[in-house]
Amino acid sequence: MNAPTRRAYPHSGGMGAGLAVSGATVTYRNGHTALRDVSFAIPRGTITALVGVNGSGKSTLFKAVMGFVPVSPGSISVLGGSVTQALKSNVVAYVPQSEDVDWNFPVLVEDVVMMGRYGHMNLLRLPRRQDREAVDAALDRVGMTAFRKRQIGELSGGQKKRVFLARALAQDARIILLDEPFTGVDVTTEEAIIALLRGLRDEGRVILVSTHNLGSVPEFCDRAVLLNRTVLAAGLTEDVFTQANLEKAFGGVLRHFVFDASRHAGAASVDVISDDERPLVIYADKASGEAQHGSAQAPAAGSERHDGSAS
Numbered sequence: 001m002n003a004p005t006r007r008a009y010p011h012s013g014g015m016g017a018g019l020a021v022s023g024a025t026v027t028y029r030n031g032h033t034a035l036r037d038v039s040f041a042i043p044r045g046t047i048t049a050l051v052g053v054n055g056s057g058k059s060t061l062f063k064a065v066m067g068f069v070p071v072s073p074g075s076i077s078v079l080g081g082s083v084t085q086a087l088k089s090n091v092v093a094y095v096p097q098s099e100d101v102d103w104n105f106p107v108l109v110e111d112v113v114m115m116g117r118y119g120h121m122n123l124l125r126l127p128r129r130q131d132r133e134a135v136d137a138a139l140d141r142v143g144m145t146a147f148r149k150r151q152i153g154e155l156s157g158g159q160k161k162r163v164f165l166a167r168a169l170a171q172d173a174r175i176i177l178l179d180e181p182f183t184g185v186d187v188t189t190e191e192a193i194i195a196l197l198r199g200l201r202d203e204g205r206v207i208l209v210s211t212h213n214l215g216s217v218p219e220f221c222d223r224a225v226l227l228n229r230t231v232l233a234a235g236l237t238e239d240v241f242t243q244a245n246l247e248k249a250f251g252g253v254l255r256h257f258v259f260d261a262s263r264h265a266g267a268a269s270v271d272v273i274s275d276d277e278r279p280l281v282i283y284a285d286k287a288s289g290e291a292q293h294g295s296a297q298a299p300a301a302g303s304e305r306h307d308g309s310a311s
């Protein structure tokens with residue numbers, strides 16, 4: 001695959017400088033403060049989950065990172081530089097929620113992906129050879145080459161997500177924000193997207209994913225940020241994804257079941273915590289007593305006797 005050429009980002013900071021949000025407050029024009037005093041930092045080469053109830057401010061945070069809404073007071077640093085510099089250098093890409101896209105808009109798959117190149121083109125937006133190569137490479141990487149001449153609205157939900165991911169790849173973004181990438185996609189597509197994200201992470205990019213699929217988070221996210229207008233917890237997934245933190249983030253919305261796993265080799269008890277269709281499973285290791293995370297595919301879920309305790 002030919003890597004697309006890009007301008008060097010002038011404010012690359014140290015190797016670890018990814019995304020740093022410091023005391024960020026966002027107030028909309030109608031006076032509603034959607035985020036207050038939000039602080040967290042994520043290094044390059046990581047996948048981070050952004051988790052919180054509906055209305056907790058996840059999309060607002062994405063908008064702030066993209067420079068679409070102002071932060072005041074507080075600041076956001078992207079690869080060691082400002083949001084404005086990041087905007088100019090095209091280093092941030094956004095993969096939208098499906099509901100936010102007008103699928104009736106008549107545009108071909110390859111045109112959507114070419115939009116990722118706009119920031120690299122001059123005002124006339126005439127694609128050059130490197131732009132076409134970047135689009136080809138991006139479509140190839142997400143396995144959508146065969147669909148390039150299709151109208152975007154004709155694709156399945158999972159295919160549409162892959163096209164928008166290809167747009168981010170064509171842009172060669174260093175920071176990729178994904179809004180609910182797994183909603184309405186089947187498990188096979190979800191796994192394909194996760195494999196792709198892992199590859200992008202290993203290239204040193206910063207991946208920030210908002211998701212309600214709690215069970216998937218420990219599977220593929222190195223870090224997590226729990227949000228409810230402000231940061232409730234942030235850090236390594238295993239430190240953040242504790243029952244206490246998740247209950248703080250979701251309150252009564254979260255369904256929590258405790259299974260008696262005494263017949264399950266190696267596990268002392270199994271907690272299933274669910275916000276969505278893909279529950280999080282926490283099972284304690286019998287020998288060490290340490291909590292282990294898994295998804296709904298973990299062996300214990302559903303196969304053990306439910307002791308009836310739910311919180």
Ligand SMILES: Nc1ncnc2c1ncn2[C@@H]1O[C@H](COP(=O)(O)OP(=O)(O)OP(=O)(O)O)[C@@H](O)[C@H]1O
Binds near residue numbers: 028032054055056059
């Ligand atoms: N343009 C806007 N003007 C005023 N308030 C807004 C605007 N956009 C969002 N809000 C409000 O800000 C809060 C946070 O919304 P946001 O969309 O960031 O939440 P979210 O966590 O992404 O939610 P969801 O999980 O439902 O996508 C909500 O109370 C919402 O009503």
